[in-house]
Amino acid sequence: MGRVSTTRAHALRLTQLGIGLFLYGAAIALMVRAAVGVSSWSVLTQGLENVLPLSFGALTVLTSFVVLLLWFPLRQRPGLGTLLNVLVIGPASDLVLALVPEPDALAAKVLLFAVSLVLLAVATACYIGAGYGTGPRDGLMVGLVERFGWPVWKARTVVEVSVVAVGAVLGGDLGIGTLVATFAIGPLMHPMMPVFARFPWIPRAPEPERILDRIG
Numbered sequence: 001m002g003r004v005s006t007t008r009a010h011a012l013r014l015t016q017l018g019i020g021l022f023l024y025g026a027a028i029a030l031m032v033r034a035a036v037g038v039s040s041w042s043v044l045t046q047g048l049e050n051v052l053p054l055s056f057g058a059l060t061v062l063t064s065f066v067v068l069l070l071w072f073p074l075r076q077r078p079g080l081g082t083l084l085n086v087l088v089i090g091p092a093s094d095l096v097l098a099l100v101p102e103p104d105a106l107a108a109k110v111l112l113f114a115v116s117l118v119l120l121a122v123a124t125a126c127y128i129g130a131g132y133g134t135g136p137r138d139g140l141m142v143g144l145v146e147r148f149g150w151p152v153w154k155a156r157t158v159v160e161v162s163v164v165a166v167g168a169v170l171g172g173d174l175g176i177g178t179l180v181a182t183f184a185i186g187p188l189m190h191p192m193m194p195v196f197a198r199f200p201w202i203p204r205a206p207e208p209e210r211i212l213d214r215i216g
Helices: 006-034 040-049 056-069 080-099 106-129 136-148 152-169 176-197 207-215
Strands: none
Touching: 006 040, 006 056, 006 080, 006 106, 006 176, 040 056, 040 152, 040 176, 056 080, 056 136, 080 106, 080 136, 106 176, 136 152
């Protein structure tokens, strides 16, 4: 298949970005409904639900804006994907939370968690692979690496342990699923990146490769 025009290439990449961000919001909502422990930032969001009269999705948007403010002293510049990340994931989460009930059986909870974990990895690779920049949270880790020369593992650990600790104190759902999600997302995402970042007929910048090298 031949290469498409630049305009159509951008349209295809934006479509990929939108799908990836919506699926990301759906994935974190399904993980919440599984109720066996959520990813680190969702622990914080759930904790904030206990003290602020806002929905999970609205708090996701709010915390995204706060995290984005931390980019400036770290000398990070947001891209279009960053801004859409802030605006899309929260509403997508609220929509799926409204549609999907929490299962009763433990087996169903574990299955739902497994589905949400794989979907989260696919969605992350999909939106990063579009090449329009990281989300606020991933960009925060990249900024710490570039600004202070920290290894990726240190930046990731500092950020995730901090948000989990605050979220747990506020009553977020800290469980075995939190531990699984923390260590499984990277390995699940890595093999999916080429699928979304190297479509031969869609020209794009090398941004996905750079991001993957830093946050994976």
